[in-house]
Amino acid sequence: MAFNVIKPGILALVQDLGRHGYQHLGVTTGGPMDELAFRWANALLDNNENAAQIEITFGMLTLEAQAATSIALTGADLGATLNGCTIYPWQTYAVKKGDVLSFKQANYGLRAYLAVKGGLQVAPVLGSCATVLREKLGGVRGNGEKLQQGDIIPYQATHTHRSRSVPRLAIPDYTSLDIPLVMGYQSNYFSGLDRANFFGSEFTITPQSDRMGYRLNGRPILSNQQGIVSEGIAYGAVQIPNDGQPIVLLRDRQTIGGYPKMGCVTGFGGGLLAQKKPGDSLRFQSVSIDQAEQKRHLDLARIAQWR
Amino acid sequence: MSELFYNRPQVDLVSESACLLRFSDAVNNETADRISIVAKALRELPGIVDLIPSYTTLLTVFDADHYDRFAIVARIRQLIEQLDFDEQQLSAAREVVIPVYYGPEVGPDLDEVAQHCRLSVNEIISLHSDTSYRAYAIGFTPGFAFLGNTPEALHVPRKNTPRLKVPLGSVAIAERQTAVYPSVTPGGWQIIGRTPVTLVDWNSESLALIQGGDTVRFTPISRAEFIAQGGTLDGF
Numbered sequence: 001m002a003f004n005v006i007k008p009g010i011l012a013l014v015q016d017l018g019r020h021g022y023q024h025l026g027v028t029t030g031g032p033m034d035e036l037a038f039r040w041a042n043a044l045l046d047n048n049e050n051a052a053q054i055e056i057t058f059g060m061l062t063l064e065a066q067a068a069t070s071i072a073l074t075g076a077d078l079g080a081t082l083n084g085c086t087i088y089p090w091q092t093y094a095v096k097k098g099d100v101l102s103f104k105q106a107n108y109g110l111r112a113y114l115a116v117k118g119g120l121q122v123a124p125v126l127g128s129c130a131t132v133l134r135e136k137l138g139g140v141r142g143n144g145e146k147l148q149q150g151d152i153i154p155y156q157a158t159h160t161h162r163s164r165s166v167p168r169l170a171i172p173d174y175t176s177l178d179i180p181l182v183m184g185y186q187s188n189y190f191s192g193l194d195r196a197n198f199f200g201s202e203f204t205i206t207p208q209s210d211r212m213g214y215r216l217n218g219r220p221i222l223s224n225q226q227g228i229v230s231e232g233i234a235y236g237a238v239q240i241p242n243d244g245q246p247i248v249l250l251r252d253r254q255t256i257g258g259y260p261k262m263g264c265v266t267g268f269g270g271g272l273l274a275q276k277k278p279g280d281s282l283r284f285q286s287v288s289i290d291q292a293e294q295k296r297h298l299d300l301a302r303i304a305q306w307r
Numbered sequence: 308m309s310e311l312f313y314n315r316p317q318v319d320l321v322s323e324s325a326c327l328l329r330f331s332d333a334v335n336n337e338t339a340d341r342i343s344i345v346a347k348a349l350r351e352l353p354g355i356v357d358l359i360p361s362y363t364t365l366l367t368v369f370d371a372d373h374y375d376r377f378a379i380v381a382r383i384r385q386l387i388e389q390l391d392f393d394e395q396q397l398s399a400a401r402e403v404v405i406p407v408y409y410g411p412e413v414g415p416d417l418d419e420v421a422q423h424c425r426l427s428v429n430e431i432i433s434l435h436s437d438t439s440y441r442a443y444a445i446g447f448t449p450g451f452a453f454l455g456n457t458p459e460a461l462h463v464p465r466k467n468t469p470r471l472k473v474p475l476g477s478v479a480i481a482e483r484q485t486a487v488y489p490s491v492t493p494g495g496w497q498i499i500g501r502t503p504v505t506l507v508d509w510n511s512e513s514l515a516l517i518q519g520g521d522t523v524r525f526t527p528i529s530r531a532e533f534i535a536q537g538g539t540l541d542g543f
Binding site for chain 1: 319376450453490
């Protein structure tokens with residue numbers, strides 16, 4: 001009982017909520033780039049919150065289901081079809097043996113999440129099946145490879161299906177320019193003017209952006225110090241190298257680094273960012289830790305209550 | 308700049324689920340000791356997800372979804388208050404011994420380093436292997452330990468152009484630091500030898516040979532010993 005990968009697409013990765021507890025050995029967390037979309041996909045199927053899914057970036061993936069099951073689709077609209085008929089994200093669909101699920105290219109957003117009832121049955125490495133290419137950890141074979149043609153991704157067959165969809169109000173707005181950021185780390189190394197520039201100007205996402213970090217381009221932000229003694233990098237940290245162009249460090253970030261940091265993009269704010277493509281714009285919106293925490297709790301409570 | 312040293316680390320929240328503990332501005336064994344002691348104590352605390360020790364800081368990641376953030380931060384502060392740094396000294400540090408073949412086939416930068424330092428190759432080898440190092444931070448790639456401090460006579464800048472591929476087990480130096488490459492990666496440090504020992508094995512219980520806070524020593528071995536212990540000469 002499995003998905004057979006007919007076409008692997010550009011970048012399709014098995015992900016769960018990440019590999020935690022090994023960062024002191026330099027092992028990054030991995031995990032879903034859009035955590036809220038990932039959590040909703042599991043909620044739609046009443047799965048464990050950490051159940052493994054496929055994160056599909058850009059699209060071009062084709063899978064064949066070898067047994068009946070129920071799937072959920074969330075995140076970006078990558079032009080998905082089931083046996084040639086268009087299907088939409090943020091809801092569940094019944095799948096029969098032999099059904100073909102295809103993703104073309106992005107209509108909006110960049111990363112779609114495909115969950116299956118009960119979760120993908122992939123063996124964890126260091127407690128997680130999150131795929132990290134750079135570290136050769138996780139994924140279908142445990143060696144960090146992205147999905148390949150001919151891969152078999154097991155799941156448990158089921159004939160029960162419930163049609164469910166995410167309430168409209170809970171669906172994130174991927175067109176939003178504002179990415180919430182909590183100031184911290186070395187934010188006091190930047191002058192008032194540079195902080196004002198940082199929050200007041202728009203940045204463009206460059207093509208050198210990936211799961212490790214989003215590199216931005218905009219009015220340079222200068223710091224009073226060129227480098228710092230290397231220190232641990234939290235999820236979402238925005239480091240400003242000497243050229244003044246910010247880098248937002250995301251799921252596959254390195255664990256330590258030595259550039260001054262303005263603060264951290266919030267957990268779900270990083271998800272909004274991860275749905276943007278090279279060439280898209282964004283602005284940083286300063287929020288307090290209280291606000292970041294409240295927003296996260298609200299989103300999680302919404303999922304819990306809906307379940 | 309004067310060196311700051313905090314009697315107790317400063318605790319600053321950096322996101323809704325992480326705080327950074329700052330111990331000092333000085334990179335030295337005393338700071339490393341304190342970080343090790345605090346990391347060991349925090350590891351036992353429920354709700355702590357990840358700890359990233361580095362030269363002067365300890366990043367502490369907690370599970371804010373299932374634990375109250377204020378309670379966790381208060382508990383971290385309280386735990387640090389209770390620690391007696393003077394009584395728990397270096398005893399905590401493990402010593403890891405790493406055999407190294409300092410040969411020309413596996414240490415292509417030996418001659419350049421010797422020229423830069425105005426020493427013989429043998430002097431470079433004995434300086435490097437007579438020193439006891441501290442693992443200040445692990446990062447860059449999984450299991451890559453930043454070891455300091457190398458003797459001043461051995462200080463040499465990074466290479467102008469980094470190598471695209473540094474072979475597995477390469478032992479390298481740069482400025483005040485030395486390290487062993489646990490996987491094949493690009494790298495700009497000066498390569499002076501190679502160890503036959505495996506540094507990371509995700510299927511083993513210990514996972515990584517060198518952990519943050521460990522003391523590390525290198526012992527020179529001959530070419531024959533290196534090969535007998537499974538070392539290979541390929542990669543360049």
